[in-house]
Amino acid sequence: MRVGSEQLMAAPLDVSPAETQASPEALIQGMGGRKIEGRSLGQIAWMRLRRDKVAMAGAVFIIFLILVAVFGPYIVQNPDTYHPNLLNQTLLSPNGPFGGISLAHPFGVDPQSGRDLLARVVVGSRYSLLIAFLATVLAVVIGVFFGLIAGFFGGWVDTLIARTMDVFLAFPLLVFAIALVGVFPSKATIGGVTLTGNTLRVLMLIFIIGFFSWPYMGRIIRGQTLSLREREFVDAARSLGARGPYILFRELLPNMVGPILVYATLLIPTNILFEAALSYLGVGIIPPTPSWGAMVSDAVQNQWYYIDPMYMFIPGMAIFLTVVAFNLFGDGLRDALDPKSR
Amino acid sequence: MIRRQISGLAALTAAGALALAACGGSSGGSSGTGSGSSSYNAAVSSVVNPSSAKGGTMTWDLNVTPDSTDYQNTYYAYMWDFVRLYSMPLVTYKSCPGKCGLQLVPSLATSLGTPSDGGRVWTYHLKPNVKFQNGHTVTSADVKYGVERTFAKSVLPAGPIYYQVLLQDNKYPGPYVDRAKNIMGLTSVTTPNPTTVVFHLNQPFADFNYVVAIPQSTPVEPSWDTGAHGGANFQLDPESTGPYQFQSYTLNKQLTLVPNKYWNAATDSQVKQLASKIVVNMNVNQSTVDQNLLAGYAQMDIHGLGVQAAAKDKILTSPSLKADSDNPVNGFLRFAYINTKVIPDVHCREAIEYAADKTTLQDAYGGPIVGGQIASTVMPPTVLGYKSFDLYKASSQPGGDVKDAKTQLQQCGKAGGFSFNIAYRTDTPGDPQAATALQAALKNVGINTTLQGFPTAKYYTNFAGVPAYVHSHDIGVAIGGWGADWPDGYGFLYDLSDGQTIIPAGNTNISEINDPVVNSLFNQATTTTNQSATTAIWPKIDMQIMKDAAILPIVYQKVLLYRPPNVTNVYMDDFYGMYNYAVLGLKK
C-alpha cells in the first residue's frame, strides 16, 4: 500500500508490476464460470483467508472496533464532564500513576480538564472510522468510475483523465487540505439544509480526504481496465452486441471486485492517518468533540506527554492498532485473492 | 488604547503621572534593592544578582515571529521591552522592581512634557548631545520624522495609532508618499529649535506622556530611512539611539546586537550596556526554548509568557531550580466578553456569570499556581485604581453557582436555557481550553453553546472584532485577553467599555457596552482635575461593567518565569509584565 509525504497518498502506483497483471488472471480463472470442484473463486478466497490467522486477527479487531464505535458511546460516561478534583493542583496532571487509572476511569483522565479518557477514545473512534470509511467510499466511487472510463475508452479521454490524476498528485495534499478547511465557511446551506459546526466539518473532511485519494484508486483501476479490455471475454461480449456501458459495468467491473476490495481496504488506514494528521494540525473535528489525532496533538504540542505519557500513548495506540488491523486484513485479502503475491 | 471618536475629553491631569512618581523607590534607575541571593519569587520585588560587570555574549530565545523590530511599527509588550536596547523614546518607564516600575521618567527628553493650552499642546525639550549610532546628534526634526513614519500605515501598519487619533492633521499621508513634499510635512508637530519639539493635539489629553512613552517617539534620521534599511526594510537595521545596535539580522530568524559606541550612559540612566553581544534566536520551538534556558544555552526567553508544562514540572519539583524562578502576576486579564446585543437581557448575562466554573476556567490557563488568580473584577491588581469586589460569587463559589444561575434564567424568561456561539482564538494557549470549560459549565444550567475557533491573526480584524459578524453569527461570548497600553484605569478600561469605542472592524469593545452610566463616568474622570477623585472613579466604572454582566473575568494571569542564575540585574518589570530586558548582563 502506498503512502507518501508521510502518510498520504503519494506517488501512484501500486506495488510491483506483476501485481497488476497477476490478479486479474487469478480472478478470471475462477470467476468466468469454470467452476472447479464446485467452488467459486469467492469460496476459495474465503478459505484461504480463513486460514490466514494474522488476517483473521485483524478482521476480528476491525469488527470489535466497529462495535465499539457504534455502541460504545452509549455505554461509556460523558466524555465532556470535567473532573478538576482528580488533578494535581500545581501541574494539572492526573493524580495517581499511569494517568490516573482507576475503576471509575479505566483509561485514566486527561490532564488539565480531568475528562474520562476511555469515553473520549470511544467517542473519537466513531468519528475516525466514520470519516475514513465514507471518504474511502467516495474515493472508490470516483476512482473506479474514472479509472474504468479512462482505461476502456483510451484516446483523448484517457489522456485527459490520466493528466488530471497527475495534477492531483502534483499537489502537496496535506497543505491543500489544511488550507481548504481554513477557507471553507463555517455555515453552509446545501439543498435547503443549513449545516454548521461539526456536521459541516465532518462532511468537509469526508469530501476533502475522499477527493484527494481518488487518483490512487483511479490509477489502479485504469491499469486493471487496460489489461482486462484485451481479454477474450470482452471480445465475446462485443460480438454478442454489447456496447460500452454494458461491457464496462457488467463485464469488466465484476472482474475487478477483488482488487477494488483489496485496495479499498488498504485505503482505509491511509485515510485514518490522513484524518489523524489533519486533527493533529488543528483542522480536524471541532472541540470539545474528541478525536484521536487531536488528543495526540494536545499531548505533544502542549507538552503534556512529558508529565502524563498515557495521554499521548492511549490515543496514539488506538490509531496504531486500527491501522495495523486494516493493513493486516487488507494484506490477507490480497494474498487470498492472488496467491502469487504471497 | 483609544479610538478616533473621543470627544469632550478634557484634562486628566498630568498629576496622574506625577502621582505615580510619588510611589517611592530610588531615583537613578535600576540599582534598586539588590538581593544577591536567589529564591523563589525574589525577582518579583527586588533585583536579583545586581551587578555592573561587563562582557560576555548573551543568547536570548523567542518562540514566535516578532511583529516587527521597527520601534515605530510594533505593538507587543515584549517588543516594547526589547526595543529599548536600541531606541530612546522621549519618556520611558522607570527601571526598578515592583510598583516603582510603573512611573514615567524622562528619557530623550529632559523632563516629562509641559502641557499648555489646557492640555492641547505638549512641549518636550531634548537632552543635548544624544547621538545616533552613526555619530550624528539627535535633533527635534528627527523626533518629528519618527512620528511622521507612524503615519505611513500602509507600509508600517502594526504600531499603535495614537498620533493618528490625537494630532491635529491626521490626514497626513506619511513621509513615503510624494516624499519630497511630505518629509517634515506634519504640521501638528513643530520644532522651534533643534532641542525642542511641540505636539499640537486636536483635544486636551492629559495622558499624553504615556503616549510618548511608547517606543514610537524614538527619533529617526530621514537619511537613514531609505535604501536597504528604509521603509518596510527599516526593521532589518533600525537606527539606534540606545546602548546596542544591529550587527546583523536574518529576518525572523536571528538577530545580533552589539554595543553602540555612541551611546552615553550619562544621558540614558534607565538602560544598561553590559553584555558585549546579544544574539536573539526567533521562531524557536517553545519546548526547545525551555530546554535551552534550563541547560544554560539561552539566558532569556523574551516572549515573557513563561515555561511550558514539561519545564514547569522540572522547575517546581526541584528546590534549586525553583529558587531561580518567579511566579508573578503579569498584569494581563484573561476573560470572556459577553455581547450585550446578542444577549440583550442582563439577567441572562448574569446567569452566565453565575454558572461559569471558575476552577475549570482557571485550570484552562494553568491552574492556581501557574495559571492565574481567579478574577472577579475587570481591572487586575496591578492597575492604578484597582479595588476588589465580587458580584457573582467567583471567590466564594468558584465551582459555579447553579442555583443563582437558574434564578437569573427565570428572571430573563429563559428557564429552559438558551443557546449561542462562543468564539475563541485557536492558537492562543489556554483560550481553546477556556472555551470548552465554559461550554461544559454552561451546559449544567441548560445553556447550550457551540464553539467557533478562529486564528489569532484574524480574530479581531475579521471575526470577533467585527460587530456585524458577531451579530450574524450569534456570538454571545468571545474569549479574550487584555493588557493596557498604559497602567491606569483609563488605559485599561476605556477601549473595553466606552460606548464611543465601538467600530466596525478591529473593535475592542466586543461586548458592545454602551451604558450611559459608564460613559458619563469616563466623562467625569476626564474633566476632573483632582487626582484622588479620578482614581476613585475607575473602580466605579469597573463595578458598573460587572453589574451589566458585560464581561466575565477569568483570571489575573500569572506566569512561571525562569531566570538562569548567571544573568545579572534580573527583576520583574510591572509595566511590561515580564523581566526588564534593558538592564541584563552576565555574571563573570
Place this chain on the structure above:
Amino acid sequence: MITFIIRRLLATVLLLIIVSMITFAIFFLLPRLAGQTSYNLAAQYVGRNPIPSQIHAMEARLGLNEPLQVQFGRFLKGIVAGETYSSGPNRVHCPAPCLGYSWRNQQPVWPLLTSNIPVTLSLAVGAAVIWLVSGVAIGVVSALRRGTIIDRLSMGTALLGVSLPIFFTGALALLLFSFHWHIFNVQYVGITQNPLLWAKNLILPWVTLAFLYSALYARLTRAGMLETMNEDYIRTARAKGLPERTVILKHGLRAALTPILTIFGLDLGLLLGGAVLTEVTFSLHGLGLFTIQAINNSDLPEIMGVVLLASFFIVIANMIVDILYAAIDPRVRLQ
C-alpha cells in the same frame, strides 16, 4: 529520446501553470465566493487597531481590489520577468523568479523560501538515503529468507512503521531521546556551520521519517524480489554457474529495483515540497512549517509561492523519473 524529453518538459510547464491557476483559484476565489471582500482581507494585515483609511491604503498597496485575472497575471509575470515593489521610500526590484511580496512580512517571498529550503533539503535527502539503503537491504534479506523468523520480524517491523503515525513516533522519540536522556537536541544547524552538529541534531527526525518509509520500501522490495527471483532468467543465471551474490544483486535486485527507484524519485519529490508533519513535530523551520504559518496568517503570496515550489519539486521529480524509466525501458519511449 530528445523529443521525449522535450515533450515531457512542455507537459511539465503546462502542469505547473495549471497547478498555479488552481491554487490561485482556491485561495483567492473561494474566499470571495464565501463572501469575503478585499477590505476584509486587507484588514488582516494592518495590525491590531486599524482605522478604515488604513485598511483601504493596505488594499491598494497589496493590489487586493484588482480583478483576479490581473492579480494572477502579475503573479505569472513576476515569475518570469521579476517585479518591483515599494518598500516605502524606495522601489525595490524583486528579480525573477519573483514569487510575490509577502503581505505579512513586507518582504519578497522568494528569499523567504530559499532560506527555508536548506532545512527541508537536509531533512529529506538525509532521510531518503537512510530509508532507501535500509529498506532495500531489509527487503532483499526478507525475500531471500522468506518464511523464516528474520522475514517475519522484518515484515512485522515494517508493518509497525507503516501503521504508526509519524507525529506519534516523532513525539515518542523526542520524549525519550531529547527530554529524558538528553542525547539529542533537535535544533537545525547549517551544514556549513558545523557539519557534525548538523548531522547529530537531525538524527532523530531522519530516523523517524526513515522508519516510516523504509518499512514501505522493505515490503515493496520483498514483493518485487520474490517476483523476479521466480523468473526463468534467474534459473538460467544459476544454471550458468554464476555465484549466488551476482545472481541476487546483478540480476534479481536490478530488475526488482526499477519500480522501487521510480517510486523513490516521486517520494523524494513530494518530501522536498515540505515534510509538514515531521517539521511540525520536531519544530524544524523548513518549507512545511513555513506553509503552515503562511496558511495561519492567510498570507496568500507566501502560500502561492510555497505551493508552487512544492509542486515544482514533485513535477520535476516525476519528470526525471519518467525520463530515467524511458532511458531504461525502450517500450516507454514509444508511447
